Amino acid sequence: MDWPSSLSLNLHDLRVSRRRLRCERLNQITRFNRFDQGSEKDLKMMAWRRNSLGWLKAHIGAVVHSASELVIVVGLPIAIYQMAVAQREAHKHALETHEQVYSVLDAQYTDFLKLCLQYPRLDCFDLPADPAPSLSDDERIQQQILYATIIPMLEHAYLTYHGRPALEIQELTNAQWPGWELYASSFMKRPAFLKVWKKLGIEFDSHFQKCMNALPAREEPEPCDPWSPSAAW
Numbered sequence: 001m002d003w004p005s006s007l008s009l010n011l012h013d014l015r016v017s018r019r020r021l022r023c024e025r026l027n028q029i030t031r032f033n034r035f036d037q038g039s040e041k042d043l044k045m046m047a048w049r050r051n052s053l054g055w056l057k058a059h060i061g062a063v064v065h066s067a068s069e070l071v072i073v074v075g076l077p078i079a080i081y082q083m084a085v086a087q088r089e090a091h092k093h094a095l096e097t098h099e100q101v102y103s104v105l106d107a108q109y110t111d112f113l114k115l116c117l118q119y120p121r122l123d124c125f126d127l128p129a130d131p132a133p134s135l136s137d138d139e140r141i142q143q144q145i146l147y148a149t150i151i152p153m154l155e156h157a158y159l160t161y162h163g164r165p166a167l168e169i170q171e172l173t174n175a176q177w178p179g180w181e182l183y184a185s186s187f188m189k190r191p192a193f194l195k196v197w198k199k200l201g202i203e204f205d206s207h208f209q210k211c212m213n214a215l216p217a218r219e220e221p222e223p224c225d226p227w228s229p230s231a232a233w
Contacts, residue, residue: 098173101160108153115146122146126186140192147187147196151204154184158208185215 116125122143123129135143157180161173187193194216201209 102176105153105157105160108156112146112149112153115149119146123192124150126183128186128190143192144196147193148200150187150193151197151200154180154187154212155204155208158211159205162207181215184212188212188215 113125116122119142121133121135122139123133123135124143124146161177161180188197197212201212
């Protein structure tokens with residue numbers, strides 16, 4: 001190989017080596033820039049987390065207070081609505097129960113009126129006959145039996161109105177009670193009924209007995225509040 005050819009090869013190798021070095025250097029610079037950019041992002045993320053944690057610690061009380069106020073604002077209307085629904089259901093149930101009891105008492109009273117109509121000579125109707133009829137022995141027994149059917153009905157009414165109903169129907173029960181009191185008083189003034197009561201009254205509720213025994217002492221029973229602690233009923 002002559003000298004010019006050898007020099008040409010060396011120059012060629014030198015150029016290739018320079019290009020290779022230049023490429024490697026560019027690659028290193030690129031990798032460094034990528035690493036530097038990634039590290040910068042990580043640093044920013046860490047700084048943001050650190051700042052967020054610090055803000056949360058500094059304002060944790062305000063956050064909890066705001067959350068509690070939010071619960072109150074949202075929960076209070078719901079609680080009021082649920083309370084209103086419960087009260088409406090309680091009133092509906094109390095009214096239905098009272099109507100059922102009233103229907104039973106009304107049916108018992110109607111059955112008794114039918115017996116009074118069927119046996120008018122026995123003088124068991126609400127308004128006594130004037131003058132009182134003269135009854136045979138068999139008719140007196142029948143009269144006593146009819147009077148004996150009144151007492152359980154009066155006790156049923158007493159127990160119904162003696163309890164404490166829901167406030168929503170208390171006005172309704174107070175309006176119905178005076179009629180029952182006057183009805184019982186009218187029978188307690190009849191000597192024939194008193195005879196039956198003295199024989200059978202001890203079989204009934206003790207409070208009911210006290211009420212019935214107190215009725216003859218009242219010439220004109222005043223409507224009383226059955227829910228009052230001082231009421232005889």
